[in-house]
Amino acid sequence: MAKRIDVKDLNAYYGGFKAVEDVTMTVEPRSVTAFIGPSGCGKSTFLRTLNRMHEVIPGARVEGSIRLDDRDLYGGEVDPVAVRRTVGMVFQRPNPFPTMSIFDNVAAGLKLNGVKNKARVSEVVEKSLRAANLWTEVKDRLAKPGAGLSGGQQQRLCIARAIAVEPQVLLMDEPCSALDPISTLAIEDLISQLKSRYTIVIVTHNMQQAARVSDRTAFFNLAATGKPGRLIEIGDTTKIFSNPVERATEDYISGRFG
Structure with a gap:
């Protein structure tokens, strides 16, 4: 079940440096929200606060509130590992586990979560690869290394791995930046299909991509180098x-800076 994300008064720090300041927004379920803005404005940092990956960095911390429906993700009783199962992540560069087969890459999260029934694992692996539009391309070589796939296939494999554990939210940090145009189109088509089941948030430097795939767009900016990134505006992508x-939003979209 896709979840709604409510963020209020969020600040993110690296040690004493405030990287993101005073972000308040709502991310609607079963939709795609794109984060755009110039490099260094805190988009990826903010994205990582949504599944508690920011605090993995030594000295990093978060202030403010992030709620997944009615659940406070930063509540004292909340297990960060459980948050990362609920809020999946796909990174900028495809990162299949290099020593694992295609099958084992997708099954890794299931096995980590204690699923031991082989029939169940096989069923979920096939379902996830089908959902990632990869099954027909790899069904006859599931035992081959995942790292042997093309870049676009590796990224879809990583998406299959992320959705195999049935998250409610899927975060994507520039998922197409390392891909060729044909692979990019395949990932964009996949995002459009997945949004009927997931809440999707994507960071992208490609404004045309944001316009193509997202329902809502959030523009981030910073006042000057060394200043924290801030949410300037969020709304329907068309608007x-x-x-x-x-x-500032108009200046960035029209190419006057950034």
């Missing part, structure tokens, strides 16, 4: 790209 409220 953000055609009639933004903030001048």
